[in-house]
Every structure is written in structure tokens, then in C-alpha cells.
Amino acid sequence: MMQRVMDWFARPVVRFVHLRLGLSPDRLTWLAFGASAAAAAAIAFRQVGAGLALMAAGQVLDGLDGGVAREFGLASERGHRLDTLLDRASETLIFLGFAAARLVPLTLALATIIAVLLLTTVCDRSGFDPGMKRVALYFGRWVPYPALFTLIFGVNLAAYVIGLLVIDCRFQLRMDALGGDLDTVASRAAAGEPSAISHQPSAIGWLGARGAARGPGTPEPSRPRGKLTADG
Amino acid sequence: MTMVAHILATTLGVQALGLHGRDAALAYAFGVGVDVDHAIKAPFYLRAIGLRDRKGYYWRSSLQEPVALLWIAPLCLFLGTVVPLLFFTIHLAMDYSVSFEKMPLYPYSRWVTRGWLTGIPDRTKERALLAFLVAANLLLWWSRR
Numbered sequence: 001m002m003q004r005v006m007d008w009f010a011r012p013v014v015r016f017v018h019l020r021l022g023l024s025p026d027r028l029t030w031l032a033f034g035a036s037a038a039a040a041a042a043i044a045f046r047q048v049g050a051g052l053a054l055m056a057a058g059q060v061l062d063g064l065d066g067g068v069a070r071e072f073g074l075a076s077e078r079g080h081r082l083d084t085l086l087d088r089a090s091e092t093l094i095f096l097g098f099a100a101a102r103l104v105p106l107t108l109a110l111a112t113i114i115a116v117l118l119l120t121t122v123c124d125r126s127g128f129d130p131g132m133k134r135v136a137l138y139f140g141r142w143v144p145y146p147a148l149f150t151l152i153f154g155v156n157l158a159a160y161v162i163g164l165l166v167i168d169c170r171f172q173l174r175m176d177a178l179g180g181d182l183d184t185v186a187s188r189a190a191a192g193e194p195s196a197i198s199h200q201p202s203a204i205g206w207l208g209a210r211g212a213a214r215g216p217g218t219p220e221p222s223r224p225r226g227k228l229t230a231d232g
Numbered sequence: 233m234t235m236v237a238h239i240l241a242t243t244l245g246v247q248a249l250g251l252h253g254r255d256a257a258l259a260y261a262f263g264v265g266v267d268v269d270h271a272i273k274a275p276f277y278l279r280a281i282g283l284r285d286r287k288g289y290y291w292r293s294s295l296q297e298p299v300a301l302l303w304i305a306p307l308c309l310f311l312g313t314v315v316p317l318l319f320f321t322i323h324l325a326m327d328y329s330v331s332f333e334k335m336p337l338y339p340y341s342r343w344v345t346r347g348w349l350t351g352i353p354d355r356t357k358e359r360a361l362l363a364f365l366v367a368a369n370l371l372l373w374w375s376r377r
Contacts, residue, residue, distance in 0.1 A: 107309055114306040125339065153310060157303055161295070165272060167339045168293040172273060175290055176280035182288030186333040190342040 007067055014067040025069040029083050032061035036090030040097035048101070048140065055094060055134060062087065084120060091116055091133055095149070098137075103145045112149050115156035119163065126163030130155055233326040237358065238264045240365035241322055247372045255315045262304065263319035269293040288332065298324060298336040326361070330354050 007014075017023045023031070035058030043051035065083060069075040092113050099109035116133055123129035132155040136148045175189045242263030246256050270291045277289055294300060300320065308317045328334065328347035331354055335344055349357060 107312075111306045111310040114309075115303075118302055118306070122339065150310075153306075157307065160303055164294040164299070164339065165269070168269075168295075169272070169276070171338065172276045172290065172293075176276060179280075182286065182290070184333065185288075186290050186335055187344040190335065190338075190344050193342055 007070060010064070010067045011071065014064060014071050017064055018068045018072060023068070025065040025074055025079055026082060028061050028065035028068060029079070029086055032058045032065065033086040033090055034058075035061060037093055040090075040093035043094065043097035043103075044100035046101045046103075048103070051094075051097065052138060052140070055137070058090060059134065062090075088117060088120055094134060094137070098145060098149070103140075104149045105146070108146060108149050108153070112153040112156070115153045115160065118160045119156045122160060122163040122167060126166040128159060128163045128166055130159050132156065132159075233330050233361075234358065235264065235267060237326060237362055237365060238267065238323060240362070240369055241326060242319055244365055244369050244372065245319060245322060247369065247376070251315065255313060258311070258313065258315045259319045262316040263323050266296040266300070266320065266323060269295040290333070292327075292334060294335075294338060296323065296327065297334065297338065299338065299340060329357055329361075 017028065035054050039051045039054035039058060041051075042048075042054055062083070065079075066075075069079060095104075095109045095113050098104045099106045119129060132152055136152050137145075140148060171189065171193075174193070175185045178185055178189055178192075180188070242259055245251075245263065246259050249255075249259075251259055272293060272295075273289075273291050277291075281289060301317070304316050304320055308314055328345075329349050331346045331350045333344050333346060335342070337343055
């Protein structure tokens with residue numbers, strides 16, 4: 001619902017960048033990454049204001065790629081993967097930029113990068129991502145950057161652990177549905193699972209609702225944030 | 233492995249390493265506290281089995297599997313201590329000596345294992361370990377009085 005409202009507001013811009021400027025979703029994704037890389041360089045040279053402005057430009061472009069993909073029916077799994085990959089690469093560069101500028105310790109920046117990457121490995125499957133990544137850095141004017149990095153680290157690591165538990169609970173429902181000899185239920189459920197990195201369909205409970213709605217073997221749905229983009 | 237065995241092993245480690253304050257709290261959190269996932273699984277047990285006592289239920293989650301090292305390692309980097317990693321590894325080593333099914337790398341892999349020393353009966357291993365842990369704790373406590 002929220003996505004539809006945002007798409008409605010962004011529609012004129014989305015149509016302009018695609019129809020007038022001829023930008024495809026993938027090009028927008030790459031442009032967003034370029035802006036983020038420039039932001040990281042500016043921050044590394046302690047031009048934090050300019051860096052945050054470039055980062056904002058990157059995030060706007062990043063938001064437009066999904067809008068163009070949805071508006072013109074160009075969404076694809078490959079585009080979604082490219083978008084996710086470049087998003088994480090952007091965050092990695094920006095976080096390292098803060099470390100290079102000595103605004104945060106390198107270990108804190110590395111720990112934060114790892115936490116964000118870990119969450120990315122499970123968020124599609126768990127459906128849980130609080131979205132607390134680059135956006136917190138805009139508050140650096142009022143909150144010290146080490147505190148902001150600590151917040152990003154904590155939120156993403158906690159979300160990763162919660163995501164793992166959500167996936168575990170779905171698997172537990174699968175095992176409970178199998179029943180029989182409990183001593184072998186894990187191996188039987190694992191053997192029957194379509195893929196270790198896909199959703200487990202489950203007929204019962206809110207935990208299985210996403211999987212059950214699609215049924216076994218159907219592809220992963222697009223994320224609510226609408227990050228699917230198209231091939232070139 | 234029983235909760236008592238985990239408490240004894242963690243206490244032994246805390247005593248042996250002379251941990252206090254934050255480090256001791258971390259040791260108990262990662263040596264014993266990770267068993268909190270059994271509480272998460274309790275509603276599932278009640279739903280599937282009810283109030284009956286049925287052995288072999290899959291009480292484990294990724295909170296106490298090797299896959300958890302993926303988030304415990306960066307946490308150690310953040311905290312600047314290896315205490316969580318050390319005590320979690322001890323917890324894992326104890327759990328993997330009991331022969332129920334485990335999924336070490338779930339959700340990244342569907343590999344199921346029963347751990348190590350599966351040829352020795354679980355009860356024998358548990359009793360031997362408990363006896364050792366009680367004796368070692370008492371010896372250490374006495375030696376430091």
C-alpha cells in the first residue's frame with residue numbers, strides 16, 4: 001500500500017527519467033552506485049557535508065530504479081540482485097570512507113559492514129529488514145558518528161539474529177507437520193525442503209504465511225520496498 | 233546436553249580465566265544463555281505434542297548452532313573480547329557430543345549431523361562430563377580459597 005502511494009507521487013519523475021532521459025533501471029542503479037562512491041571519496045577527505053549530499057543523491061537514484069522497473073514492467077530477478085549487490089557495495093564504501101576520515105574506528109566500520117552483509121543474506125527469506133543502514137548517517141550533525149555506527153551495527157546484527165529465528169520457526173512448523181519419529185524429523189524435513197535458500201511453504205501459522213501464499217516451487221516475491229530493477 | 237552441565241562448564245571457565253564483571257556476564261550469556269531458544273520452541277512443542285513428555289523433539293535453533301558464529305564473531309570484534317566466542321564454542325562442543333540431530337549451518341545448508349562420539353551412549357558421556365565438571369569446579373574453588 002505504502003509502496004503504491006510512493007510510486008504514485010514519484011510517477012512524474014519516474015516517467016521523466018525513463019521516457020525523456022532514456023535511463024533504464026540498471027543504469028539508474030549504476031548511477032546511484034557512482035554517486036555513493038563519490039560520497040565515500042568526499043567523506044574520506046573529510047568533506048562530510050558534500051559526502052552526505054552525494055549520498056542523498058545516490059539514495060534518490062536508488063529509489064527511482066525500482067519505480068521505473070515497476071512502472072514500465074521491467075522488473076527482473078537479475079535486476080534485483082544487481083540492486084542489492086550495489087547497495088551493499090555503496091554502504092561498504094561509505095562506511096570505509098568514515099573510517100578513512102578517522103570519524104569512526106576501522107574495527108567499528110568493519111563490524112558494521114559485516115552486520116549489514118549478514119542481514120542481507122537472510123532478509124529476503126525472513127521478510128525482516130528494519131532498513132537502518134545509511135539513513136542513520138544523516139544524523140551525524142547531532143549524534144557522534146561512533147554512536148551512529150554502533151546503532152547501525154546493533155540494529156542489523158539483531159535483525160539478522162531475529163531473521164534466523166523466524167526462518168527456524170518456519171522450519172519447526174515443517175517438522176511438526178511431518179510428525180512421526182521425532183529422532184529423525186530434522187533429516188526428513190531437510191530432505192523434503194525444496195532448497196536451503198528458498199522459502200519453506202507452510203500451511204499453518206503467520207510464520208508460514210508468506211510461503212503458503214505462493215505454494216511450493218514458486219519464485220520469491222519482490223520485496224515490499226520495491227527494489228526490483230530490470231536488465232539493461 | 234543439560235543446562236546443569238552448561239552452567240558447570242561455564243563456571244569452570246569463568247573461574248579458570250578469572251573473569252569478572254562484563255566478561256563473566258558474557259561468558260554466562262554465551263555459555264548458558266543461548267539455551268533461551270528452548271523457550272522460543274516451547275509454544276511449538278505445546279502445539280505439536282501438548283503437555284505430554286515426548287523425547288526427541290527438535291528443541292534447537294540457529295541460536296546455538298555453529299552458524300551463530302557468523303554473528304558472534306563480529307560481536308566479539310565490536311566488543312573487543314573473545315569471551316563470547318570461547319564460551320559459545322564450549323557450549324557447541326558439549327551439545328555436539330550428544331547424538332540427537334542437529335543442523336549446523338541452517339538456513340545456509342540442509343546438512344544434518346548427529347555430532348561426534350556417537351558410538352558412546354549419551355547417558356555415559358553426560359555422567360562422565362558432569363562428574364568431571366563438578367570435581368574440577370570444586371578443585372579450582374578450593375585451590376583459590
